[in-house]
Amino acid sequence: MENQEIISKVNDFLIDEFELDEDQLIPTASLKETLEIDSLDYVDLVVIIEKNFGFKVKGEDFANIKSLQDFYDYIINRAQEN
Amino acid sequence: MNRVVITGMGIYSTIGKNIEEVNNSLYAGKSGIGFDQLRKELGFRSGLTGILERPNLKGELKRRQRVGMAEEGEYAYVATVEALKQAKIEEDFLDKNDVGILYGNDSTARSVVESYDILREKKDTSLVGSGAIFQSMNSTITMNLSTIFKLKGINLTVSAACASGSHSIGMGYHFIKSGLQNIIICGGGQEINHHSMGSFDGLNAFSVREDQPQKASRPFDRDRDGLVPSGGGATVILESYESAIKRGAPIIAEVVGYGFSSNGDHISVPNVVGPAKSLQMALNDAQLKAAQIDYINAHATATPVGDLNEAQAISKIFGLITPLVSSTKSMTGHEMWMGGASEIIYSVLMMQNSYVAPNINYENPDEYSAKLNIATETIKNHNIDIFLSNSFGFGGTNSSLIVKKIK
Numbered sequence: 001m002e003n004q005e006i007i008s009k010v011n012d013f014l015i016d017e018f019e020l021d022e023d024q025l026i027p028t029a030s031l032k033e034t035l036e037i038d039s040l041d042y043v044d045l046v047v048i049i050e051k052n053f054g055f056k057v058k059g060e061d062f063a064n065i066k067s068l069q070d071f072y073d074y075i076i077n078r079a080q081e082n
Numbered sequence: 083m084n085r086v087v088i089t090g091m092g093i094y095s096t097i098g099k100n101i102e103e104v105n106n107s108l109y110a111g112k113s114g115i116g117f118d119q120l121r122k123e124l125g126f127r128s129g130l131t132g133i134l135e136r137p138n139l140k141g142e143l144k145r146r147q148r149v150g151m152a153e154e155g156e157y158a159y160v161a162t163v164e165a166l167k168q169a170k171i172e173e174d175f176l177d178k179n180d181v182g183i184l185y186g187n188d189s190t191a192r193s194v195v196e197s198y199d200i201l202r203e204k205k206d207t208s209l210v211g212s213g214a215i216f217q218s219m220n221s222t223i224t225m226n227l228s229t230i231f232k233l234k235g236i237n238l239t240v241s242a243a244c245a246s247g248s249h250s251i252g253m254g255y256h257f258i259k260s261g262l263q264n265i266i267i268c269g270g271g272q273e274i275n276h277h278s279m280g281s282f283d284g285l286n287a288f289s290v291r292e293d294q295p296q297k298a299s300r301p302f303d304r305d306r307d308g309l310v311p312s313g314g315g316a317t318v319i320l321e322s323y324e325s326a327i328k329r330g331a332p333i334i335a336e337v338v339g340y341g342f343s344s345n346g347d348h349i350s351v352p353n354v355v356g357p358a359k360s361l362q363m364a365l366n367d368a369q370l371k372a373a374q375i376d377y378i379n380a381h382a383t384a385t386p387v388g389d390l391n392e393a394q395a396i397s398k399i400f401g402l403i404t405p406l407v408s409s410t411k412s413m414t415g416h417e418m419w420m421g422g423a424s425e426i427i428y429s430v431l432m433m434q435n436s437y438v439a440p441n442i443n444y445e446n447p448d449e450y451s452a453k454l455n456i457a458t459e460t461i462k463n464h465n466i467d468i469f470l471s472n473s474f475g476f477g478g479t480n481s482s483l484i485v486k487k488i489k
Contacts, residue, residue: 047208
């Protein structure tokens with residue numbers, strides 16, 4: 001899967017499942033402060049990522065993901081590993 | 083001791099999705115019962131059920147507020163929004179005052195089944211999602227509504243089988259009467275999905291009159307063959323009289339009596355003594371004589387033994403001349419955990435609009451129902467100053483409430 005395709009897929013589920021607006025999805029946006037993704041939402045992100053990309057995320061992996069760009073990078077790296 | 087009044091009502095049921103629709107259905111004797119083919123495919127003995135679609139709350143509630151809400155929580159939410167609106171209670175008031183919630187609920191099966199299905203398939207709890215735990219606890223309604231409405235008073239689920247909704251109002255009545263709270267959101271919610279009904283269906287307690295769904299729920303009728311499971315959400319705002327006057331809230335009616343008892347007998351078969359005791363206790367609490375009751379909303383679910391024993395209990399307390407009696411379950415089916423609360427609303431609507439809703443499908447009496455003054459059709463222009471509503475449940479839990487018109 002191309003990087004741009006992954007980013008687009010991530011954006012799609014953030015819009016569809018997390019009801020975020022497209023214009024909120026700026027790479028520098030903070031997941032917690034700007035996008036208001038809280039600790040319970042991370043639990044649902046694990047489910048959605050498994051559904052969309054086929055790999056499982058460990059809760060602790062989110063510790064280093066602060067911005068949306070970090071999140072894209074993490075998914076891209078994990079998708080390439082699989 | 084405080085006087086306890088009703089200042090708001092809201093409902094989402096199989097006979098209407100708001101107070102106005104429900105009032106019209108009650109007056110018209112409209113049934114909310116239908117047939118669900120999927121239940122037959124799943125091996126149910128009866129495919130009969132109340133028919134109710136889930137409300138679409140997307141856009142009204144945030145995702146986080148919705149994901150932990152089970153079906154019965156959605157029904158209860160819609161009912162509570164309507165009740166708070168009628169009671170003129172807004173967000174700012176809820177934020178600054180200790181409003182409580184005592185809500186009846188006694189199951190939340192679907193989320194339990196679905197989350198365990200995921201676990202069995204995926205073998206990983208991290209793939210169950212964040213909402214399942216909040217949906218799958220019995221207190222799902224109170225935990226969700228207290229969060230959404232930012233409630234700061236008593237926060238408790240009342241689980242007492244098919245008397246849950248009634249006991250929630252009884253408990254709320256006592257909390258307010260004693261001065262512990264000024265306003266409490268009471269009510270009952272009932273899931274309607276097949277996940278929750280399979281085990282009950284297995285007890286052979288449901289009607290199998292599948293060729294005539296709307297004729298299936300026949301409380302007190304000689305040829306009744308069981309109840310029809312149903313559900314929804316019903317909310318009653320209880321408030322101290324002083325608080326209601328101070329706020330300028332509409333005072334709809336006054337709760338004047340609450341009786342309760344436990345049969346101390348069989349787990350599923352009701353008796354006569356326990357319900358009679360609950361009825362008498364409610365009358366004593368209200369300081370009323372039986373003859374002063376203008377209408378009885380019976381528990382009568384249309385099971386052969388249950389209706390037989392309730393008819394005897396009513397006769398025992400009310401004697402040879404009973405007030406008008408009807409079981410609105412003839413139209414709604416058995417709303418179980420919700421029923422005790424919804425039936426207070428149904429009866430208040432009759433009181434407000436001076437009629438008695440019919441006990442539809444009552445065609446032939448049996449030995450004991452013949453002794454009751456059952457409303458076979460809508461009784462128009464019937465003044466109700468005081469009514470009594472019965473609710474009984476598995477384990478022999480009984481609850482009787484008496485509500486009076488405010489003049």
